Each structure stands twice: as structure tokens, then as C-alpha cells.
Amino acid sequence: MPLTLQQKLAILSDAARYDASCASSGTTRRDSRKGGLGSTEGSGICHAYAPDGRCISLLKILMTNFCIYDCAYCVNRVSSNTPRARFTPEEVVHLTIEFYRRNYIEGLFLSSGIIRSPDKTMEDMVRIARLLREREGFRGYIHLKTIPDAAPELIEQAGLFADRLSVNIELPTVRSLEAYAPEKDAGTIRAAMAEVKAKRTASKDRTHTGKRPPRFAPAGQSTQMIVGADESTDRTILGQSTQLYGDHGLKRVYYSAFSPIPESSAKLPLIKPPLVREHRLYQADWLLRFYGFGVDEITGSRPDGNLDLEVDPKLAWALAHRDRFPVDVQRAERELLLRVPGFGTKTVKRVLATRRHRTLRYEDLQRMGANLKHARPFIVLRDWRPGALTDSADLRARFAPPPEQLSLF
Amino acid sequence: MRTIQLPRIGTWTAWRDAARGLLADGVPAEAVLWRFGEDAPDDLFGGAVTPAPSSADVTVPKGFVDLASRVVWHSDPERFARLYAFLLRVKRHPRLLSDRGDADLARLRAMEKNVNRCAHKMKAFVRFRDIGAGSGGRRAFAAWFEPSHHTVEPTAPFFARRFGDMDWIIATPDVTARFEAGKVSFAEGQPRPDLPEDGAEALWGTYFRNIFNPARVKVQAMTSEMPRKYWKNLPEARHIPELIAGAEARAAEMRAAMPALPPVRAERILGRARAARPVTWDELRTRAAEASRDLPEGLGRIVLGEGPADARLMVVGEQPGDHEDQQGRPFVGPAGQLFDKVAGQAGLDRQAAYVTNAVKQFKFRRSGKRRLHEPPNRTEIEHAKWWLEAELKLVRPELILSMGATALQSLTGRRDGLLKRRGAVEETPHGPVFVTVHPSYLLRLPDPVRRTEETERFREDLVAARGRIV
Numbered sequence: 113m114p115l116t117l118q119q120k121l122a123i124l125s126d127a128a129r130y131d132a133s134c135a136s137s138g139t140t141r142r143d144s145r146k147g148g149l150g151s152t153e154g155s156g157i158c159h160a161y162a163p164d165g166r167c168i169s170l171l172k173i174l175m176t177n178f179c180i181y182d183c184a185y186c187v188n189r190v191s192s193n194t195p196r197a198r199f200t201p202e203e204v205v206h207l208t209i210e211f212y213r214r215n216y217i218e219g220l221f222l223s224s225g226i227i228r229s230p231d232k233t234m235e236d237m238v239r240i241a242r243l244l245r246e247r248e249g250f251r252g253y254i255h256l257k258t259i260p261d262a263a264p265e266l267i268e269q270a271g272l273f274a275d276r277l278s279v280n281i282e283l284p285t286v287r288s289l290e291a292y293a294p295e296k297d298a299g300t301i302r303a304a305m306a307e308v309k310a311k312r313t314a315s316k317d318r319t320h321t322g323k324r325p326p327r328f329a330p331a332g333q334s335t336q337m338i339v340g341a342d343e344s345t346d347r348t349i350l351g352q353s354t355q356l357y358g359d360h361g362l363k364r365v366y367y368s369a370f371s372p373i374p375e376s377s378a379k380l381p382l383i384k385p386p387l388v389r390e391h392r393l394y395q396a397d398w399l400l401r402f403y404g405f406g407v408d409e410i411t412g413s414r415p416d417g418n419l420d421l422e423v424d425p426k427l428a429w430a431l432a433h434r435d436r437f438p439v440d441v442q443r444a445e446r447e448l449l450l451r452v453p454g455f456g457t458k459t460v461k462r463v464l465a466t467r468r469h470r471t472l473r474y475e476d477l478q479r480m481g482a483n484l485k486h487a488r489p490f491i492v493l494r495d496w497r498p499g500a501l502t503d504s505a506d507l508r509a510r511f512a513p514p515p516e517q518l519s520l521f
Numbered sequence: 522m523r524t525i526q527l528p529r530i531g532t533w534t535a536w537r538d539a540a541r542g543l544l545a546d547g548v549p550a551e552a553v554l555w556r557f558g559e560d561a562p563d564d565l566f567g568g569a570v571t572p573a574p575s576s577a578d579v580t581v582p583k584g585f586v587d588l589a590s591r592v593v594w595h596s597d598p599e600r601f602a603r604l605y606a607f608l609l610r611v612k613r614h615p616r617l618l619s620d621r622g623d624a625d626l627a628r629l630r631a632m633e634k635n636v637n638r639c640a641h642k643m644k645a646f647v648r649f650r651d652i653g654a655g656s657g658g659r660r661a662f663a664a665w666f667e668p669s670h671h672t673v674e675p676t677a678p679f680f681a682r683r684f685g686d687m688d689w690i691i692a693t694p695d696v697t698a699r700f701e702a703g704k705v706s707f708a709e710g711q712p713r714p715d716l717p718e719d720g721a722e723a724l725w726g727t728y729f730r731n732i733f734n735p736a737r738v739k740v741q742a743m744t745s746e747m748p749r750k751y752w753k754n755l756p757e758a759r760h761i762p763e764l765i766a767g768a769e770a771r772a773a774e775m776r777a778a779m780p781a782l783p784p785v786r787a788e789r790i791l792g793r794a795r796a797a798r799p800v801t802w803d804e805l806r807t808r809a810a811e812a813s814r815d816l817p818e819g820l821g822r823i824v825l826g827e828g829p830a831d832a833r834l835m836v837v838g839e840q841p842g843d844h845e846d847q848q849g850r851p852f853v854g855p856a857g858q859l860f861d862k863v864a865g866q867a868g869l870d871r872q873a874a875y876v877t878n879a880v881k882q883f884k885f886r887r888s889g890k891r892r893l894h895e896p897p898n899r900t901e902i903e904h905a906k907w908w909l910e911a912e913l914k915l916v917r918p919e920l921i922l923s924m925g926a927t928a929l930q931s932l933t934g935r936r937d938g939l940l941k942r943r944g945a946v947e948e949t950p951h952g953p954v955f956v957t958v959h960p961s962y963l964l965r966l967p968d969p970v971r972r973t974e975e976t977e978r979f980r981e982d983l984v985a986a987r988g989r990i991v
Contacts, residue, residue, distance in 0.1 A: 118727055125731040144685030151683040157645045158746065160757055162733040163765045165742025172732060180790050190790050191783030210721050211728075213662060213687060214649045249686070286833070286919045298919070299952030306948035355989075359946065359953075371736040372772055378780040385737050462621035469616055476622025 115197055121207065123197040127177040127188050128223060130373070131280075132336055132366040134158070134169045136218035136253040139275040139331035148249030150212060150219070152275070156253070157218055170221040170255060171211055175199055175237060179225030183282070183293035184379040185341050185370060188225050192375040198227075201240045209248055219253030219275075220244070226259060234262035234270065241273035253331075260296070260304040267304070268328075271311055276331040276363070279304045281356065284349045288342035292380060305360040308333050312361070332363035339393060340386040341370040347417035350396055350407045357401065367393040392419040399425055402457055403450045422512040427453040430490055431508050437490040438502050441472055454486030486511070522552055526571045527601065529558040530674065530696060530707045533593045539572035540589075540605055541579045550609055555601035584618045585611050588633055594640075594671040595632045603629060639670040644679055646751050647691055650719040655688030656702040663690040665713050665754060673698050677705050722756040729757040735768035736775065800911055802830065809881075809908075819885055819895075821846035826877025826912050833990050834873070835918035836860075837909065837928040839959055840880035843892050852876045856961040860924075863960070863976060867983035875916045879931040880905040902931050913951045920990050921952055922983075925959025944982055946989065955989060957982040 115123070136156030143151035158167035176198035177188040187194055199207075208220045222240060224233050237256055244250040256274040258267055271277055279301055283289045286298040308329060315328035335356060337349060353365040371385035396419060399405040403426070410425050411417050413432040420428040430437060430453045439448055441463060449460045462480040466472060474496045477484060489501040501507065525539045543553060589604050597603075607625050611617050620626060647664045655661030662684075666673075673691060677698040680689060684700070691698045695710045743761075752758035800808070805825065813822035824841040827850055836852075844854035852860060857876075864871045880901055885892040897905070909931055913921070923929050930936035932954050933947055942956045963979060966972040 118724060121724060121727050122731050125728050129732050129734050143682035145682055147686065149684065149686050151679075153679075153682075157641070159645050160729065160755065161743040161747040162729065163740055163743050163761055163768065164734045164737045165739030166734075167746065168729070168732060171728065173728075180793075182787070182791055191787040193781050193784055207724065211725060213660070213684070214651075214719070214721055214725070215647050215664070215684075216725050286917065287831075290917060297917070299917075299950060302953060303948050303950050359948075369737065371734055372775040374775050374778070376775065376778065376780050382776045387737055387739070465619045466621045469620060470622075472622065479624070479627040480621045 117203060117207075120197040120199055120203070121173070123195050124174045124177060124199060125172065127174045127194070127225075128172045128221075130187070130368065130371070131172060131221070131223060131257075132166070132368045133255070133278065133334055133364070134167050134172065134221070135276075135331075135334070135364065136169045136255075137331070138363065139253060140327060142251040144249075144251055148251050149209070150250050150252035152218075152251065152253055159216055159218065169218045170253065171208055171217045171219070172221040173199070173204070173207075173223075175204065175222060175224035175233075175240070176227055177225050178227050180228075181226055181293065181295040183296065184377040185282075185292055185338055185373075187373040187375055189377065191377065194375050201236060201243060204240045205243050205248060208244060208252075209250065212250070212252055217252075219250075219255070221255040221257075223257035224259070230259040230261035231263050231266060234259045234266040238266055238269045238273065241270065245273050255331075258304060258308070260300045262304075264307060267307060268311060271308065271315075271328040272326055274329055276334060277308050277329045278334045278336070279308075280336045281352070281365075282336070282338060283342055284337055284339075284344040284352050285342070288344065292341065302360070305333065305335070305356070305362070309360050333360070334362055334364040334366060336366040336368055338370050339367045339390055340383065341380060345411075345417035346389070346393060346396070346419045347407065347411040349393060350400065350411060353397060354400060354407050365397065367397070388421050389419070392421060392425060396425045404447055405429070405451075423508070424453075426451070427486060427511055431511075434503055434507075438492045438498050439490060440492045441477070442467055442493065452487055452490050454483035454488075454490075456481065522554060523548060524554040524556060524570060525601075526556045527558075528571070529671070529709070532557070532671065532674070533590050535572050536589070536593050536601055536604070540608060542572060543605065544579050544608070544612070550602065550606035553602065553605060555605075557598065557601070581608065581611060582615050582618050588618075588629060591633045591636045591675070592629055594636045594675055596670045597632060600632060603632075636670050636672060636675075639668055640672045640676045640679075642751065643668055643672050643676050646747075646755060647680070648754065648756055649689060650716045651721070652717060659686065659688050659702070661688040661690075663692065663714070663716055665716065666691055666693050667750075667754065668693055668695065669750075671695055674707060677707070681705050726757055726760055730760050730764060733764050733768075735764070735771040738765060738768045740765060800915075802915060805908075805911055805915070816882075819887075821883030821885070822849065823881045823908070824849055824851055824878065824883070825881065825908070826875055827851055828875035828877075828916075829873060830875075830916060832873060832875035832916055833919045834869075834875070834922060834986070835913065835916055835920075836874050836876040836922045837924065837932065838876070838878045839925050839927040839961070840878050840897055840905075841883045842894055843883065843885070845878075846883035851878055855964060856959065859960040859964060863980050864983055867980050867987060869983050869987045874922075875912070875918065877909070877912055879909055879928040881908045897927060899930075902927060906931055910951070918952060920946075920986060921949075921954045922986050923954050923956050925962065928959075929954075929956060944985060953989070955982070955986045957986070 137154065139152050141153055156169055158169045160168040162168060178196050178198060179188045179190055182189045182191050211217045222237055224237060227233050241254050241256060244254065254274045255276040255278065256270050258270060258277050258279045260279050281301055282293055282296065289296055289298050311328045315325050318324055339349065356362045356365055367390050369385035369387050369390040370383065372382040376382050396410045399410055409429060411419065413428045414420060419425055439452055446460060446464060449455055449463060459480050459482045463472065471494050474493055489498045489507055527535045585608065592600055592604055607629060617623060617626065643666060647666050649662035649664045652661050652663045673693050673696040681700055689700045692711055692714055697708045697711055699706050809823040809825050816822065821841060824845050838852065841851060842854040845851055861871050880897040884895045884897055886895050921932060923932050926936040926939050929939055932951060933949055943958060946953045946955050958979060963972055963976050966975060
């Protein structure tokens with residue numbers, strides 16, 4: 113008996129839930145005042161939240177979960193007994209448009225298992241994006257997962273219809289990729305990223321007549337790494353991210369805690385997903401991108417190259433470098449202010465704007481949105497001095513969660 | 522004492538007009554009483570005034586206008602008075618706006634933030650239902666929403682930009698916005714209308730239930746972004762209690778389930794995929810031995826690479842030389858020795874790398890007793906690619922170190938600009954390729970000073986390459 117749309121949606125959204133990305137921001141501004149449907153205006157909107165704390169911004173589905181690859185961490189691998197389904201392009205278009213009209217979503221995030229050949233799969237995905245853009249006049253957000261081995265012409269077309277393209281790096285090292293995803297190839301994945309980057313750069317140049325070529329994937333490209341499935345340390349993972357940000361100009365690297373899947377593989381035993389580690393990696397990622405930290409600084413506070421799970425990476429760094437503190441908020445330069453635990457980029461901006469006119473006080477910082485519980489030991493103000501607090505031996509214990517008594521029985 | 526009556530619809534323009542007039546008349550903040558909407562009009566001090574557009578020429582910093590045009594939509598009854606009082610202060614000290622520590626401004630900024638958040642949540646949580654046909658053959662949709670602040674009017678343009686090709690109504694207890702035939706209009710609020718059932722809600726519920734991962738429950742992360750007060754108007758929220766209650770059991774079940782036997786078709790599909798696999802090491806060696814028999818004059822035997830089969834670094838040189846051909850091993854001649862030396866200084870473990878050549882056979886010209894090296898031509902490089910690619914597929918290195926123009930040509934397809942390209946990584950279908958010169962280039966430099974310099978640069982390249990594989 114053929115599956116109903118309802119059943120297909122259940123199977124193919126279930127199959128898509130392990131992709132962390134849901135961003136719908138950072139693309140060109142578009143709206144439907146002159147026809148069509150939909151808009152994108154800078155920041156994305158999270159239309160709902162699932163009880164796993166993840167936002168639902170896009171209709172995140174697989175075109176099909178049939179797959180000829182055998183990646184151990186994936187519920188859709190060929191050797192799994194999960195129920196299979198396949199959407200027709202019309203069904204995907206229908207769901208996207210009807211959900212969008214009811215204000216459930218910002219757009220579509222379409223991924224797919226590999227069927228028959230990479231080219232055939234990519235071709236169907238491009239067709240869906242084309243139908244949405246050309247026939248339905250859809251101006252909302254489209255994120256396409258590119259298939260690394262697909263032909264360059266298909267990637268080219270995908271980039272013209274989609275706001276964002278992504279290809280998952282999957283695992284932090286080539287070694288683990290070989291072990292757990294034998295059909296995938298790290299070289300091909302990176303080459304696909306390089307290709308998208310080159311096309312994006314080319315689309316920014318004007319032609320000799322001064323015309324702009326059509327925008328190629330205006331919201332850039334992103335990728336995802338599974339954390340905790342292999343033995344990689346946080347230093348390896350963050351080193352890999354820095355390379356990806358640098359070499360391929362990625363907008364985001366997503367970290368996805370390896371979480372139990374139905375139909376698990378004997379190659380990869382199931383664990384409780386390392387959610388705290390994932391959270392710390394995101395914090396560290398932010399420090400790398402917006403706070404001027406280096407990978408070695410962030411991962412240097414522990415000998416095993418992993419992040420401290422009990423306190424956040426910035427606090428961990430500050431606790432290990434107390435000789436740099438306390439910082440005089442009135443005088444310190446921006447780079448140093450950014451390193452104060454409890455100060456975000458916005459707080460620092462406000463401090464810089466205000467201190468030009470007058471002397472800052474403790475309660476000013478409260479209003480500027482600083483987390484003073486964290487910042488207190490590390491700063492000096494006219495009416496606040498940490499005294500011996502900065503160097504006190506129990507400073508870490510004030511932040512770390514209290515030790516837990518293990519059960520005696 | 523002046524009393525100003527502000528309407529529920531068009532509040533911002535009314536407040537702005539009133540503030541202009543008051544400012545022009547020099548009225549102090551404490552002498553104004555602000556009223557909003559249907560507040561009882563009679564009070565001790567006589568009739569209220571509805572503000573009229575004022576011709577008074579008043580200039581205020583732009584930042585203030587941006588702030589005030591958001592704060593007026595807050596639900597706090599004191600907002601108008603606070604704004605006016607702050608406006609008087611800003612007129613005297615324009616720099617006040619950049620003082621993030623000022624208590625009055627902090628309060629207004631907090632209100633602005635509340636309004637912005639409320640408007641954002643409205644953009645997110647309004648849920649339309651299909652109500653059939655609207656004006657001029659357009660589809661029509663309607664929603665019921667309960668905002669915490671007066672955010673319908675400032676947020677309606679967003680919906681107009683987004684849903685330009687359909688008619689819609691957003692009804693709220695405060696103000697109702699309509700969009701018909703491309704025009705937005707506002708009316709007084711209304712009680713909850715009876716909206717027809719919409720079949721899409723069942724599909725949406727299915728999506729919501731299935732996109733949820735029961736192995737990672739973070740209820741607090743959900744409620745901080747989607748507070749419970751919004752749940753009653755969200756069709757998907759009715760599934761939340763059931764999802765949370767069942768999550769623990771579902772996750773435990775996944776962990777407990779034994780890995781199942783793969784379906785029959787898996788073997789068949791994987792078999793097909795593996796048939797396209799590259800040759801094995803044994804096959805490669807056999808073929809190399811075969812190809813090394815009955816060689817024509819001027820061509821040496823096939824010299825395959827050497828090193829661990831799972832090496833993370835693959836070093837690709839030019840072609841075997843006299844020594845290499847005699848011993849049947851790569852990188853044993855003078856250039857190979859120089860490489861070993863510099864690699865050692867650069868901290869690059871030569872034993873852990875797979876070393877090989879872009880071209881596999883020694884090409885030479887006889888001169889007396891000696892066999893003189895001849896560089897490979899394009900055809901020979903192209904021809905030898907099969908061997909190199911077979912090795913690349915077997916070793917699958919994380920980084921390929923390309924030494925010299927021949928290797929560069931073979932790996933990237935072009936050999937020009939070697940000295941400009943050196944020291945950088947290029948992406949290729951084989952993986953990242955780190956470009957540098959061939960050690961024999963160093964051996965051929967006649968000037969000892971330059972040779973030292975160039976050797977130093979070569980060493981720096983190797984250090985950089987080592988950094989890439991951590």
C-alpha cells in the first residue's frame with residue numbers, strides 16, 4: 113500500500129532530525145510586495161521549539177531516506193532497518209508552501225540520502241528548489257544540502273536557487289571518516305566546499321559591463337561535525353573548525369552531539385549524547401570567531417586537550433591566566449575587555465561608548481548587561497576592587513557546580 | 522496640568538505630535554497627564570486634548586526617535602510620561618543617548634527590548650488558518666493571537682511584506698489587523714473568533730512530533746524561547762506533554778535494542794558500490810612488476826611509493842633517479858637524502874609519511890657510463906597519473922605535499938607559477954595539496970648563499986605542512 117503524505121512526512125522528518133543547522137539568517141533582503149510569496153529580512157525567525165531545545169525555523173526534511181552509503185552513525189545507512197520513504201518533488205513543494213502560508217516556517221532545508229547516483233539525487237533537489245522559486249514565486253529561505261560528488265553544473269544551479277549550501281564534514285578527522293563512513297571521502301567533501309567558495313567569490317565580481325552576476329548562495333555555506341562518536345579531542349575538533357572557517361570561508365560549523373539512533377550499528381555503541389560538551393564547543397567556537405581567542409589558548413587549560421565541562425571556556429581561560437587580571441574597565445583596551453568573563457561583545461561596545469563621557473561604576477555595568485557574578489573577580493572600577501578575590505584559591509569552586517556525593521549503595 | 526488623550530490605533534504619531542506641541546510650549550514633564558485608549562475621560566482637571574499635528578519645528582537626536590517609536594507600544598501605562606521626561610533631558614544633554622549606564626535610559630531600553638521581543642514572538646507564533654477565498658481570487662487566512670504589548674500595529678507591515686499575495690486577518694484582544702487586496706487596515710480588538718479547522722495543522726503536528734529527538738530533552742531551553750503563555754494558540758504545543766513524557770522511555774529503548782541484522786538488499790547495494798573500488802595493494806604491486814618487464818632503452822622500472830598504508834601525509838616528488846631505479850625504492854638518491862635531512866629538522870617524521878613520485882619510471886639519456894636524468898614530458902605525467910591516483914585512493918592521506926612542478930602538474934592540472942603558489946594549500950579532488958619546491962632544485966643552485974636561503978624556505982614550508990596535519 114502506498115504511504116500517505118502524513119506517513120511520508122513522519123518518516124522523512126524523523127530521518128532529518130540529526131542535522132543541527134536551522135539558521136535562516138544572513139541572506140539577501142527580499143519580500144513579496146511586488147508579487148510572489150515570502151520574505152527574508154536579515155535575521156531569521158524561530159517559529160517553534162521542540163522539547164529537545166532546538167528551534168524549528170525551517171521545514172527540515174529528507175527528499176528520501178533510501179541511501180546506498182553505510183555510515184555507522186546514521187539512521188538512514190543502507191544496513192539499517194528503518195522504514196523508507198520518498199517524497200515526490202511536488203509533495204515537497206506543496207508542504208513548503210502550505211506550511212509557509214500558515215506562518216509555521218521560514219523556508220525549506222532539504223537534504224537527502226544518496227539514491228542511485230550523486231548526480232541523480234542532486235538533480236532532484238535542484239528541481240524542487242527551481243519549482244519553488246520559478247513556479248511558486250517563493251521568496252523565503254532555501255537551504256540545500258549538497259551531495260559532495262555531484263557534478264559542478266548541478267552545484268552551480270543549486271547555488272542560484274538556494275540561500276545556503278552545506279556539506280557535512282561529519283567527523284573531525286579523515287581517520288574516523290574512513291572508519292565510520294567508508295563510502296565518503298574527506299577530499300571530495302573539502303573539494304565541494306572549495307568549489308562553493310570559488311563560485312561565491314566569482315559571483316561577487318562585476319562583469320566588464322559593470323553588471324552583477326546572480327547571487328550565489330548569499331547566506332554562505334555551513335557544515336556539521338558529530339561530536340563524541342569517535343575519540344577526537346576538543347583541540348582536534350576546534351582546530352578543524354578554524355581551518356574550515358579560514359580555508360573555505362564557512363559561515364558556521366555546527367557541532368552535533370552523537371545521540372542514540374534507532375537501528376543502531378554494531379560498529380558504534382550508543383552513548384548518552386554529550387550535550388554539555390556540545391554546548392562548550394559552541395561557546396569555544398564563539399570565542400574563536402568573535403573574541404579573538406586562539407585554539408591553543410582555549411584548549412590549553414587542560415592537558416588532555418579537551419574543554420573544561422564544569423566552567424565555560426572563557427572563565428576557564430581567565431582562571432588559568434589570573435596574572436592578566438584584574439582589568440581596569442575604565443582604561444583597558446577592547447581586546448582585553450573581550451577576555452573578561454561575563455562581558456559579551458555588546459557589553460564591551462556599551463562600555464567603550466559610555467566611558468568616553470564619564471567614569472563607570474559597578475551599577476552601570478549591571479545596566480549594560482554584564483554578568484557580574486562572573487566578571488566581579490576580574491575587574492577594577494572606581495567603586496569596586498576585587499582585592500584578594502582574583503587570586504583566591506577557591507575561586508574556581510565558586511563557579512563550578514558543587515561536587516556530588518556518589519551513591520554509597 | 523494638561524491631559525493628553527492618545528488613541529489605541531496610531532499611538533506613535535499621536536504621541537509624537539503631542540510631544541512636539543508640548544516641547545514647543547515648554548511644558549515640564551510633571552505638568553502632563555497621559556491617557557491611553559478607553560481610559561475614563563473625566564478627571565479632576567477638565568477635558569483631555571487629542572493631539573493634533575503640530576507645526577512646531579523640533580529637532581531631537583535620531584536615536585531618540587528610534588527608541589520612542591518602539592517604547593510607545595509597551596503596555597506599561599507610564600511609558601508616555603517616561604518618554605517625555607527623558608526627551609526633555611535629551612534636549613539638554615544630547616550625549617545622554619550614548620550613556621548606557623543612565624538609569625532612565627536603561628529603563629526605556631529595557632522597555633524597547635520587551636517590545637522588540639514581543640514583536641519578534643508575534644512574527645514567530647502567529648498561526649494562520651485557511652478561511653477560503655478572499656478578494657480578487659486571492660487565498661484568505663486568519664489568525665488569533667494574544668500579544669503581551671501593543672505590537673500588532675508596528676508588526677503588521679512585516680506580515681504585509683511576507684504574505685503579499687494573500688489576504689489575512691490577525692485578530693487580537695487589543696487591535697485587529699487586516700490585509701485585503703494589498704492594503705493594511707486596523708480596527709479595535711475583538712473576542713476570539715471561531716476559525717474553521719485546517720487540515721494542515723495535522724501535518725504540522727506530525728512534523729513537530731518527528732523532528733524532536735527524544736535522546737536529548739532540554740525542556741528549559743524550549744520554554745525560555747517559547748514561553749507557556751503562547752502555547753494555547755500554537756497548534757503544535759498540544760503534543761509537547763506527550764513528547765516529554767515518552768522521551769526517556771524511547772531513548773532507553775534505543776539504547777537497549779540490539780543492533781539488528783541488516784536487510785538483505787544492503788549486501789547487494791554495498792556490493793555494487795564496492796565493485797567500483799580501486800585496486801588493492803597486491804594488485805598494484807603485481808601490475809608494477811608486470812609493467813617493469815621488457816623495458817625499452819631509456820626507461821627504468823616502475824618504482825612505487827613507500828611508507829605506511831594509512832599515512833596521514835603523502836609526499837609526492839618528481840620521478841625516480843638513478844639510485845632509486847637501481848634500488849627500486851623512492852627517495853634514496855641525493856635529493857631524497859636532502860629531503861630526509863630537512864624534514865628531520867622540520868620535525869616531520871619521514872617514516873610516518875608515504876613518499877612517492879608523480880612519475881614512476883626513471884627516464885634517462887646515456888652519456889658514457891652515466892645515465893643522465895631527463896625530465897618527464899606532459900604525456901608521461903598524464904600517463905603516470907593512474908599509478909599516483911591508485912596510491913592516493915589506497916592511502917587516502919589528510920595532506921599531500923607536492924614537491925616541484927611535475928608533482929604540481931599531476932596533482933592540480935597546472936604547473937605554472939610554482940614559486941608564487943608555494944607555501945599554500947590548494948584543494949583538489951584528491952584532498953588538500955600543500956605546494957612547495959623539489960629538493961633537487963636546492964641541489965642545483967650554484968650560489969651557496971642562495972642555497973642556504975632557499976633551504977631555509979623549504980624547511981619553513983615543511984614546518985607549515987606539518988602544522989596542517991597537527
